[in-house]
Amino acid sequence: MPSSTSNSDGAYPAVKTSFFDPETVDRPVPVRPWRVILFASLAALIALTALWEVYWRGKGFVGNDFKNSSSLWTQERRKAVGDETVLLGSSRMYYDIDLDIWEELSGIRPLQLSLEGTSPRITLKELAEDDRFTGTVIIGVTKLVFFTQFGGVREDVLDYYTDETPSQRIGHRFSQLPEPFLAFLDEQTRPKRQLTIAKFPLRDGMKPRFDPRKLEVVTADRNAKVWTRIMDEEPYRKEAQDQWLLAFELFAPPPAADGGPPPPMPDAVIDGIISEVSANIEKIRARGGRVAFVQPPYTGPFIDVEDFGFPQERFWDRLLTGTNSVGVTFKDYPEMQGLYLPEWSHLGPQAARDFTRSLVPVLYAEMHARDNAIEAE
Amino acid sequence: MLFNSLTFVAFFAIVIGLYNLPFPWRVKKFNLLIASYLFYAAWSPPFVILLWISTVVDWKAAQWIHNSDSTSKRRLFLSLSLATNLGILGYFKYGGFLLENFTALMASIGIDYQPAAWNIILPVGISFYTFQTMAYSLDVYLKRAAPAKSLLDFSLFVTFFPQLVAGPIVRPSQLIPQFAEPKRATSSQFYWGLGLITLGLFEKIVLADTFLAPAVDAVFGSGKSLAPLDAWTGVLAFSGQIFFDFSGYSTIAIGAALCLGFALPNNFRFPYAAIGFSDFWRRWHISLSTWLRDYLYIPLGGNKKGPVRTYINLSITMLLGGLWHGASWTFVVWGGLHGLYLAGERLLREFVPKQKWFSGWPFKIAMALVTYFLVNITWVFFRAQSFEEAMRMLASMFGFGAGEKVLYLNEILPAALVIAGMVVTHWMMRSTTKEAVIEKAPAWLIGVVWTFLLFMLVIAQGSDSAFIYFQF
Known part of the structure; x- marks a missing residue:
């Protein structure tokens, strides 16, 4: 057995490209002024990074905007034990509820576990199966998402939550350290994302893809608000609106066999969904937990799509009745209507605060009324 | 732990810092060994046990092989090493595959066999480190190399964190001798x-x-x-x-x-x-x-x-x-x-x-x-x-x-x-x-x-x- 490997240093040998020597390792090191090169590179890196930061700040990106990652969701999900209050839903529940206002009015800071583009049925099921959770669940309902899919674009977070490794957990903590200070640390500034959303000509016969741009800023505990660019920049807002119009076109249900409008969702399917939701709600109630629903506002073309495709009485009313639950819909409260939804689906920051301010007292009153009614029985 | 993670950056900085403190070589190697176990445990702590099993079995098997004169005993001890390594690999990596094919075979001859689902998680890098440790037993059996003199050096050979989970698959003769004497990187x-x-x-x-x-x-x-x-x-x-x-x-x-x-x-x-x-x-x-x-x-x-x-x-x-x-x-x-x-x-x-x-x-x-x-x-x-x-x-x-x-x-x-x-x-x-x-x-x-x-x-x-x- 040879006594050592041949780590040569300082004496660069002739180029050796021999295949493989099972006995020794030849690991030559090029002789260069490494220290100078490295420190010059690091200095240049700092300068370039500073310019990069300035560039993206100029595009409206800000510090303290945390990546809405699976790790961030998991961090909040881990807190959802005992009698915590949890918000489930899709993006409307995520952007439209202001956690600070909720806390101010109720004394409780809810955990925001809504996931954009994803039906809360999947997170409700997961929470229902966790015996450690005995608290309150507020479920945001976007009928379009709630009744048409079980999971959605972010459903993989549940696998991440159960499989998160110690390394990922530590890495998440590390990655949060610079986020308050560096605006460019954002999903949308990554070259991969920039390449995806760059405007290249379409190939013949291809349709543009539905791929919403950055819509929100998020705090370290997932208190999300619609981004200022949506509010302030007409072209960017138009781009966001165009994405919804594209989605309506791409994901429209197929027409009926006779070419007429698509057939409505059969009662049996709606009832099946409601009984699945109800079963999960009952598991939470059996442990002493409480559940209520919220329907956040929408406007513009969403009114046609949701009210025509998912009539309130067939879906929302039936959901409340079928799950024996209380719920608050913006349609019943004038103070929750007429709020500003810049891209038709999500409230602007001030509107989200106003909505939360109107919602919380009504919702808690509804829940207390139900509790009292049950007690009286 | 992923190389492409901030966790690794912090981990590596600590390892380099500790490694360059004026500790005796044995202590430095021990630190490297602990670091390597932590590196692996950062995915799933229980699977470190597999590394320990592989280490102990191959360490002992190689010694027994080396000290035996009889061919049959040498074969027996080699078989122990191979069976342990291939057994671990087979169970975790190929168990589901074998079961699936067995079920298909039964179905093809008209037997409706429905086994329970094979929900076994594959330990990261298992194919790499089992091949690396098998090379050690095989080298000793084939008299290409003598067994390692130190269990610490051998353990480090099995678990050395830079190449533990995805290679390169290092030969014992390439790496174990490097642990024998104090090593410190030159600035270059x-x-x-x-x-x-x-x-x-x-x-x-x-x-x-x-x-x-x-x-x-x-x-x-x-x-x-x-x-x-x-x-x-x-x-x-x-x-x-x-x-x-x-x-x-x-x-x-x-x-x-x-x-x-x-x-x-x-x-x-x-x-x-x-x-x-x-x-x-x-x-x-x-x-x-x-x-x-x-x-x-x-x-x-x-x-x-x-x-x-x-x-x-x-x-x-x-x-x-x-x-x-x-x-x-x-x-x-x-x-x-x-x-x-x-x-x-x-x-x-x-x-x-x-x-x-x-x-x-x-x-x-x-x-x-x-x-x-x-x-x-x-x-x-x-x-x-x-x-x-x-x-x-x-x-x-x-x-x-x-x-x-x-x-x-x-x-x-x-x-x-x-x-x-x-x-x-x-x-x-x-x-x-x-x-x-x-x-x-x-x-x-x-x-x-x-x-x-x-x-x-x-x-x-x-x-x-x-x-x-x-x-x-």
Whole structure:
């Protein structure tokens, strides 16, 4: 057995490209002024990074905007034990509820576990199966998402939550350290994302893809608000609106066999969904937990799509009745209507605060009324 | 722990700091061993037990083999080592596969056998470290090497964190002697090690994950019969993704080890410049191909038992090499195709008389392109999740698909640029090394390139995924 490997240093040998020597390792090191090169590179890196930061700040990106990652969701999900209050839903529940206002009015800071583009049925099921959770669940309902899919674009977070490794957990903590200070640390500034959303000509016969741009800023505990660019920049807002119009076109249900409008969702399917939701709600109630629903506002073309495709009485009313639950819909409260939804689906920051301010007292009153009614029985 | 994570950056900084404190060599090695266990436990702490089992069994088996005079006892102790390592590998990696095939076999003869679901998690890097420890027992059995003198050195050989989970698969004689005497990286080794880590991270995070993965995922995830341009872009992009992903890991491993003063062998040598398949396997995953050569092909008889046995041995070696990568018949086909290519090349060398123009560049370039083309055919089986998907992809590549387009120019252009750059670079670097090129390059250019790599890593903001080879 040879006594050592041949780590040569300082004496660069002739180029050796021999295949493989099972006995020794030849690991030559090029002789260069490494220290100078490295420190010059690091200095240049700092300068370039500073310019990069300035560039993206100029595009409206800000510090303290945390990546809405699976790790961030998991961090909040881990807190959802005992009698915590949890918000489930899709993006409307995520952007439209202001956690600070909720806390101010109720004394409780809810955990925001809504996931954009994803039906809360999947997170409700997961929470229902966790015996450690005995608290309150507020479920945001976007009928379009709630009744048409079980999971959605972010459903993989549940696998991440159960499989998160110690390394990922530590890495998440590390990655949060610079986020308050560096605006460019954002999903949308990554070259991969920039390449995806760059405007290249379409190939013949291809349709543009539905791929919403950055819509929100998020705090370290997932208190999300619609981004200022949506509010302030007409072209960017138009781009966001165009994405919804594209989605309506791409994901429209197929027409009926006779070419007429698509057939409505059969009662049996709606009832099946409601009984699945109800079963999960009952598991939470059996442990002493409480559940209520919220329907956040929408406007513009969403009114046609949701009210025509998912009539309130067939879906929302039936959901409340079928799950024996209380719920608050913006349609019943004038103070929750007429709020500003810049891209038709999500409230602007001030509107989200106003909505939360109107919602919380009504919702808690509804829940207390139900509790009292049950007690009286 | 992923190399492409901030956790690793912090971990490595602590390891380097501790390593450079004035502790006795034994304490430093102990620190490295603990660090290596932590590195592995960062995925799943319970699986460290497997490392301990492998370490203890091979340590004792090698000693017993070495101290036994009787051949039967030596065989018995070798069998103990092999059975333990292959048993662990078989249970965790191939259990589900065997059960699935057994169920299918029963069904084919009319027996409705419904076993319970095989929900076993695959420990990360299990194929790598079991092969590495088996090499130790086999070397001692074959009297190529004496057993390690120190359990600490041997434990470190099994678990050395830079190459623990995805290689290079290091031979005992390459690494154990390096632990015998105090090691400390010279400043040049340290800085070059950092340079290699930067390069490896760039390969993984920027080239593989940022520029190539979107095309690969869109094509192989489509489940559709595609237009030839889409199918070819996806497959070629995968040829780059798998190279940059795996070569990136090896480069980081080599760099991290070098920062500590240890030398690890090269695992890749610009494989897409290979002319022929024996050349390809001297350039691709070198530590596995040589392992298979030394511990499987040669013990089977290699090319010493006549032409027929040579071809059989070649086929067995490559089929098992395919199976090493994953418990699926698609991997077996991948290995089988490479075996077929190697056998075909051997036949051609045997029966086609050498011509003068064989040594000319036009012929070499043509052969390199043919090699790259045929390697890409094998990647279809490597990447596809099923035969159905692989066949659909092959049909699409050769114009027999329905011709659906799934790739936008947003994916095609970056992939095409990176793949073209990769092939040209491999060809230009065919007969040289990174070290030789760096040695001759002006210092300012090295600085510019290093800055570029670092800047791209910063703006790419980390990676989306684990290294592909972790699953093996």
